[in-house]
Amino acid sequence: MSIDVRSDLAVRGVRVPTPVRRPAGAGPSDDGHVLIDGQNAALPINPLSPYEVRDDKVWLGDADTGLSLQVVRRPRFYDGETADGVPYEKIARLHGRDILATTVVQTCIRYAEDQRCRFCTIEESLTAGATVAAKTPAQLAEVAEAAVRLDGITQMVMTTGTTTGPDRGARNLVRCVSAVLAAVPGLPIQVQIEPPGDLRVIDDLRAAGTASIGIHVESLDDEVRRRWMPGKGAVPMAEYEAAWDRAVAVFGRNQVSTYLLIGLGEDPDDLVAGAARLIDRGVYPFVVPFRPMPGTLARRDGVTAPAPSLVRDVSERVARLLREAGMLGADQKAGCAACGACGVLQAAGG
Template sequence: MTPAIPLAADSPERVSTRVNIALLGVRSDAPVRRTGGAGPSDDGHFVVDGDGAAIPLNPDSPYVVTSRGRLTLDGADLGLDVSPVIRPRFYDLVTADGVSYDKIAKLHGKDVLATTVVQTCVRYDESERCRFCAIEASLDAGTTVAVKTPAMLAEVAEAAVRLDGVTQMVMTTGTSNGWDRGAKHLARCVKAVKAAAPGLGVQVQCEPPADLRAIADLYEAGARSIGIHVESMDDEVRRRWMPGKSRVSMDDYRSAWREAVRVFGWNQVSTYLIVGMGEDPDELVEGARELIEMGVYPFVVPFRPLKGTLATDVDHVPAPHRAVLNRVTGRVAALLQAAGMRGEDQSAGCAACGACSVLKTAGA
């Protein structure tokens, strides 16, 4: 038997391995996975040394999850315990109207309930659409419903907590035409969920609302962390990848982040930064530095091909090189550590879960 390679929790080897499997995937079955939707990936959900991880399922990957729950590379045990997340019991339930609970919300990672409260977006026309997003693909496939009502979400959240030990919930939304850009419906949903499951931590995600008072409304409804996702701080990249969304200026994003930090607090606000869209890695890291100085957690994730997106189906954009992701992740993690900012200190949400990024493995 090949001896295991011992890896400390924050060792460079462990970080490199997580980068590799984030991009190359693993050979394994995964009872819990998601396809299509707003992203960031078509992945299976696993637990890697106790932490949730979203990992592509790739039959050609050199990495294998064995039946004993170990990660191997070409037969060598890499010293990591890896096991698929089991199918949650709440998936077997339906509402009184006959809607399956798993069409209302999904399990992400090991203990996160996630939902898109409005599965349509005013920017989904091809000329406006974010090229990494497939928010309406799952709707077209019949695997979700267009609008989740507050009552629906409260019912599912209560069951997920009671039956499966879910500890946090993420609520995102497609963008609406209104001044609130979807925040008003999000607030109604948060209020209902918190009434049904008071101990459940909730993160909300939306574009910067035209009236920043909507941010306080989300907090007053019961959300305790918020994601306002820019994906790139490079205007040229934004225009190329997000033609509609890029018309929301970086000044508007900065105003929304500052207000969100004022309302939700330091390190309770986050934004996605995607590696692999053509942004200069050094500039991406400098953007992360600016965010950290504002009190905003830069949730760095790799671009990964997602079926149903323009980037995948039309542009055929590959995932970034492993060395680039490794270097950017390490540098941003070092900045976060220096600031004393950890994703797991957020009340709920993507940074708190960490499954789609390697930052948590890197100590941030």
């Protein structure tokens, strides 16, 4: 796959109607879900993009880019409703072709304007009525069972807004994982948490059957963290390092990942050097282009996405480091690094 075109698509998006989208929510992605040459890809759906899709191919004007593109179809489980009357679609969403994703707590203690991560819209989808504030373990189990049975879901991602307890929301995920695995034994699940204070929660998540874990720092540069994530950036880096190390000890090398966002103003050489240190720790650095989605503070303030050439450069360099270390995203059992749709790292060979 042409990594140039793939990087361009990740930033500039494509003109194609997509039935499966996540227009707002936790994290950095605001995208339609498609398959490019059979690989999951989450792309901005942009009516001004120079790329369009005809005959399942990606075209740049009259030039065939050589990439095939199929949109992900609306899954059948979206038409279901829980025993207590909540549409399944409000409990968990399809990501890519076969990943079930949910934000178990859709609120965040850091959502005040002076604390919020500037790329995040976790509470916007709640305000829009697209989801519910808290999903119960029973609801998650019911939806997961249906999604596996009706749509062939192969893995699940559970993230959470930060809660007030010292565990920052991690302990609730132990209950959620246990409930889902009781309904769907063996389903690979990734949880995404902040450093949880008491590191024994990480052991408990593994004991509950969680397959892999993301502890997402977004940037290793403290000045960037303060500017982009005033609340979360106040968590000392030492807490992330302790949590990563415990997670690698418990889950194993390359079953632990973190996001690093491209486009927050960090020096690219520093970003790649930081990724190398993470790889040495056994942590997969999922480098992902920042995209200023509607509802974010960044979009309101006119911040733009990074240059596609920067996305390609960083992704290629980190992919090379990952290959040299024998740590591929495809070897993660579940989660964003396994999916890869929100970045171009897998397309670059990482």
